[in-house]
Amino acid sequence: MGLLSLTYRRPTYVERPPSMDGDQVSIGSGSADGDKLSSIKSSTSSTIAGIPAALSFDRIIDGGTCPPCTTRDFMNYLIYIERSAENLQFFLWHRDYVQRFKEAKTSDIALAPEWTPAMEEETAARIQKEHADKIRKDIKTPAIAIFEGTDFEKTPSASPQAVVVNKDPFSTPPGTPDQRDQSADFAADAKQSSYRSQATDAFLAAGVKAPFTIQPFRHELDRVIATYLAPGAPRQLNLSDREQKAALHALAYTTHPSALRDVVRTVEATLRRQAHPNFIRWSICNGNPPRVLFARVLGAGLIVAGLVAAVLLTLSSRARGWRALAALGWVLGTATLVAAWKGMCVVLHGMHHRHVRPWELFLAEGAEEEVGKGSFESFGSANSYEEEPWVVKYEKRNVVRKVFDREVWIKEPALRQIQDTIFVQALLCGAVVGGVLVAVFVSVPRGGYF
Template sequence: MHRTSSYGKPSEESYVAKLHPWAEKLNTRRLAGITLAQVLLGGTCSPISFEDFEFFLAFREHSLANLQFVVWYQDYRKRFSELHDRQSLKRRDESISSITSCSSLASNISHSKHDIPSGPYVPIPSNDPDNPLPIPPPISLPPVLSSSSPAINDRALREECMNVISTFLAPDAPKALKLDAGLRDDVVRRLATNCDPDVFKPAYEAVYFYLDRVSLPRFLAYATPNINLPKQIFFYILGILYIVAAIIITITLILFVPVPPQSNRAWRLLASVPLALGTYTVCAAWRGFCAQLWHRQSVQLHSWELQAANAKSLAYVNSVRGRGLGDMRRCVGLVCNSADGTYGRGSPPVCIFQSEEPPIESKPRGGGDTPITFGVTRPPVFGPEKVVKDARILAVHRQVMQSCGMVGLWALLIFSAVILPIPGRQE
C-alpha cells in the first residue's frame, strides 16, 4: 500500500495539535466503532467525513493512492457484477427463445396432418436391418451456463485493468502501491488471462487493511482535537501562568496574613481559583480542547484543509470583499467562521492566502493543464474554524470538557487541603 513520504514519516510541518499517546487513547475511545466502511459509505460527517479523510491522506500522509485504489476496486466490482448479470440474463432469454422454437417445431411435426404425403401407409418395421429408422436431425440446445462469464474477457474492462496496472501496480507508476513484490507480480500475471475482480482482491485486501487499521486511527486521532498547535501552545502558557499566579498568591497570603485568628486562613482559598483554572487549561491543552469552540460547535481547521481553493470560492471572495485585498490568485482557501455554515453580514468569509514556505504538492486543477501549487499554510492562533456536524465528535468534546473540569475540581480540593494547615505569620 502507499505509505507516507520521507521513509513512512509524515511531514511535521502541519501545525496539528500534538497529543500524548495517552491523550489520543482517551480522546478516541468513543470512536472505536467507526470503521472504514462507514467513512466510505458516507456514514460520518465533518470533521470525520469522507472528504476530510481524503484531505488527510493527500496532505498529511501523502497516501491518497490507497483510497483511490479502494474506491476504484469497489466500483469496478459493482460494474463487473452488473455486466455479468446482464449477460447472463441475455443468454438465458436466448436459451428460452431457442427452446420455445424447438418445442413449437416438434409440436407441428407430430400434430399436423396436412404435411403427410398422400399414398398408402407402409409401416416400417423397427427390427428390419435393411430398413432402419430414419435418423432425426440434430436439435440446437442452449449451451450450459458455466461459472465463467464473457465479462471476464470484456475488451473495455481489460483496457481499464491495464490502466490500473500502469497507475497503481507498476513499480514506476505515479501512484504505485507499496505492495509485496510477489503479490504484485501474481496480480499482474493473472490479469493476462482474465479481468475478474477477484484477481485484484489480494491487493485490495492489503490496501484496505492498511487504511482501516493504520490510516483511519491516525485520522480519528487528528480529528478529535478542536484546536491547532499555536492555540495549544497558547493554552499551555496560559495554564502555567495561572498555576504560577496561584503559587505566588498562596505564598503572599501565608507570609503576610497573620494567624491567629484562624479565620484568616480562609483567605488562602483565593489562590485555589487560579490554580483550578490553570489545571483545567493545561488539561485542555494536553487533550487539544477549547471550551469556547465546543460551545460554538466548531473546530479549527488543520493546515491541509486550508489548501482547498476553487474558482467558486475565489469569485465569492471577489464579490463580497471587493478589491484592495492583495493578489487574489494567491488565495488557497475560503473559510466560514459562522456556526451555521452560512456567510452572514456579521461573519464574512476568511480568505487564506498561500504561504511563502516551500510547497508540498503540485497538481492540475479540474483536469486542466495549469498546475496549482499547495503550500503549508500556518493557521492563526484563533482561527479559522469550521462547523462540527458529527454527533460523535461533539460527544467526545463534551466528555473531554467534563474530564478536564473534574481534574480542575480535584486540583482545587487537594490544593486547598494542602495550604490550609500551613502555619502562618504569628502576630
Template sequence: MPYPLTYRRPAYVDSDNGSRDSLSGDEKQKSIDESISSGSSCMSAGIPEALSFDRIISGGVCPPCTVRDFMNYLKYIEHSAENLQFFLWYRAYCAKWDALPQSERALAPIWTAEQAEAELAGNTAHSQPKQVNAHVAAALKDTDFADGAPKVTNDRADPFDTPEHSSVDEKRGPMSDYGSSYADEKTLASSYVAQSVASQAFDEAGMKWKPFTMQPYRDEMSRVISVYIAEGSSRELNLSARERRALLHALQNTTHPTAFRFIMTSVEYTLRKQSHPNFIRWTICNGNRPRVFFARGLGIFGIITGLLVDLLLTLSHASRPWRLIAFPAWFIGIATLIAAWKGMCVVLHGLHHRHLRPWELFADEPEDAINEKLVSQESLTSGSSNSFEDEPWVPRYKKRNILRKILDRQIWIEEPALRQIQDTIFLQALLASFVLSCVFVGIFCAVPRGKFY
C-alpha cells in the same frame, strides 16, 4: 449526550510497528470481518459506531469526518492517500463488474484463493494449467483460434494475444488518420502511456504484457497498473516485490475483481486498523498546532499563577481561608492544560467550533466540486500524484504570522458524534482539574502561616 467518563480517545497507531507484515492474509481478513460485524469493538478502541470506517465510506457522517476529510488527512498528514484512493476505485470497479452481463463477465475467469496463495508462495510452476473458458471457446468457434489453439497456462502462452497497444488502435475509427477531437486524442494518449507503463512493469517482473482485449475493462487495468502497481508510479501502493509479481501475474490472466484479492485485504486492513483510528484521533483536535501550543501555555500560566498566589499567602500573616483565592487559577489552568494536551482549545470547544485546516483556508473550488472530484472514477485512476508541495496554499500559509495562525478562521462542527467526544473530554478535564485543584489548595491550607510579612 456525552459518552461515559471512562472514554479514551483512539490510541495512535504507528505505521512502522510491523503489524502489517506480521499477520497473514487470513488473520487480516478475520480482523476486518470482526470490525465490520461488531460495533462494540470500535467503541472499545475509542471510536463510536457513528464514526465507524463503514459509516465514513458510505457517506453517513458530517464534516469534519467525511470521506473528503479522511482523504485530506491521508494526503496532507499521513501521506498515504493512495490506500483510500485504491480502495474507493476497487469498490466502484466491483459495482461496475456486477452490472456487466453474464456473457461479458464469463470472459474473465475468477482468480481463486488457491491461485493467489500459490503465487505468493512462489509455487506457480507446480500449479495446474488453466484451460480456456467454455464461454470464450464458444465465442471463438469456427475461427482460426478454435481448433488446436494452445491452452492458457501458467507459462503465459496466450492464444488470444494481440499486437502491443492494439486496444488503443481498436478505438481509432476509419477517419482517425485525418483527425479527431482533442478529447479523443487526449484519451488515446493517456491510454497509450498507461499501457506503456504497464508493459514496462511486466518486463521488470520478467513477464510479458499481453492484453486480452476480449476481457472487459482491460484498458482500465492498464491504467491501474500504471498508477498504483508499477514501481515508481504516481500513487504506488506499499507492496513487496513478491506481492507485486503475484498481482501482475493475476492481471495477466484476468480482469476479474478477485485478481486483487490479497492486495485489497492488506489495503483495507491498513485503512481500518491504522489510518481510521489515527484520523479520528486527529479530528478530535479542534485547533491548529499554534492554537494548541498557545492553549497549553495559558494552562501552564494559570497553574503558575495559582502556585504563586498560594505560596505568597502561605508566607504572609493572612489566615488560611485566604488561600482559597488561588483555587480558580488552579482550576482553569489545569483544565486548560489537560484539554490542550489532548488537542483541544476550551474556547473553541465552548462554541463547538474548529479551525479551518490550511488547505481549507485557500480553497478556490466549491466544496461540492471538490467532493465530487475526490471520489470520481476519473480522479481515482488518473496519473496525478498525491504530492502537495506545489499547491498554492503551501507558501501562502507559511507567510502567515504566528498570531494570525492562532486566530485563524473558525467553522461549526457539524458531526454530532464528534461533538459528543469533545464534550466528554472537556468534562474529563473539568473533573480532573477540580480534584487536583482541591488537592493542591488543601496542601497549602494545611501548611502553617509563615508570618514573614
C-alpha cells in the same frame, strides 16, 4: 447526546506500515516490521477502542457522517497529513469496479473468469519457491558480485561459475534495486507511452506474459497497473514484491475483480486499522498547532499564577480560607493543560468550534466542496500538494493570525460527544489537582510577614 464513559480514551496512534520496497519485509518473517504489519492486516472487522459506532470506517465511507468526519475530510487527511491517499483512492475505485463488473451485460464478460483462492494460493507458493531459489543461488555464488560490471564478468575462462551474458535481444533487462530512483523516469516515460505499454513492462518484469486485450475492462486495468502497481508508479501502493507479483499474475489471467483480492485485503486492512483510527484521533483536535501551544502556555500560566497567589497568601496575615482562591487558577490551568495535551482548546470547545484547516483557509466563500475534488479521481498524478497556492500563503501567515484563525462549527454529533467527554475529564483532573494543592496550602500556618 450524553457523555461517553469517563474512562474514555482516544484511539491509540498507529504507525504506518513499514516500506515494502522489494522483499525487505514479509509477512510472517519473524521480524519486528513483519509482526507490526501482520497486526495491522489481522482482525480488520473488529472494533477499535476509542471509536464509537457512529464514526466507524464503513459509516464514513458510506457517507453517513457530517463534517469534519466525512469521506472528503478523510481523503484530505490522507493527502495533507498522512500522505497515503493512494490507499483510499484505490479502495474506492475497486469498490466501484466490482459494482460495474457485476452490472456488465456484455457477451465478453465470460472471457474474465474468477481468480479462485486455490489459484491465489498456488501462485503465492510458486512465487515463494522462486524467491527461495533465488536466495539460495545468491548464497552459492557470492563471488560473482565482485566481478560484476568488470571485464572478468564477460571473460569465458573466468571460472565455471562465471555469469553468462544474456544475448537474447527480446529479453527484459533486470531492474535496478532501488525502485524509488526510477520514479522520476517512470513519470517522464508515462507521458510518452501508453498505459498498455507500461502494463506490459510490469507484466514482463513480474515474469508473466502480457494478456490478450479482448477481455472486458482490460484497458482500465492497464491504467490501474500503471497508476498503482507498476514499480515507480505515481500512486504506487505499499505492497511487498511478492504481493505485487501475485497481483500481476492474477491480472494476466483475468480482469475479474477477484484478481485484486489480496491487494484489496492489504489496502483495506491499512485503512481500517491504521489510517482510520489516526484520522479520528486527529479530528478530535479542534485547534491548529499554534492554538494548542497557546493553550498549553495559558494553562501553565494559570497554574503558576495560582501557586504565586497561594504562596503570597500563606506568607501574609490573611485567614487561611483566602488561600482557597488559588484553586481557581489550578483547576482552570490543569483543565486547559489536559485538554491541550489531547489537542483541544477549551475556548473553542465552549462553542463547539474548530479551526479551519490550512488548505481550506484561503478558499472563496462557499467553495469548501472544491477542496480535494481531484483527489477522488481514480487515475492521475502523484498525490503531491507542495505546489498548491495555499502552502506559501499559510507559511507567510504570522503566528498571531494562526492562533486566531477562522473557525467553523463542528456538525458531527458523535465527535462533539467525544470532545464533551474529554472536556469533562479535563475538568475532573483540574478539580483533583486543585483540591490537593488547596489542602496542602491551607494546612500550612500563617506567615504573618505582611
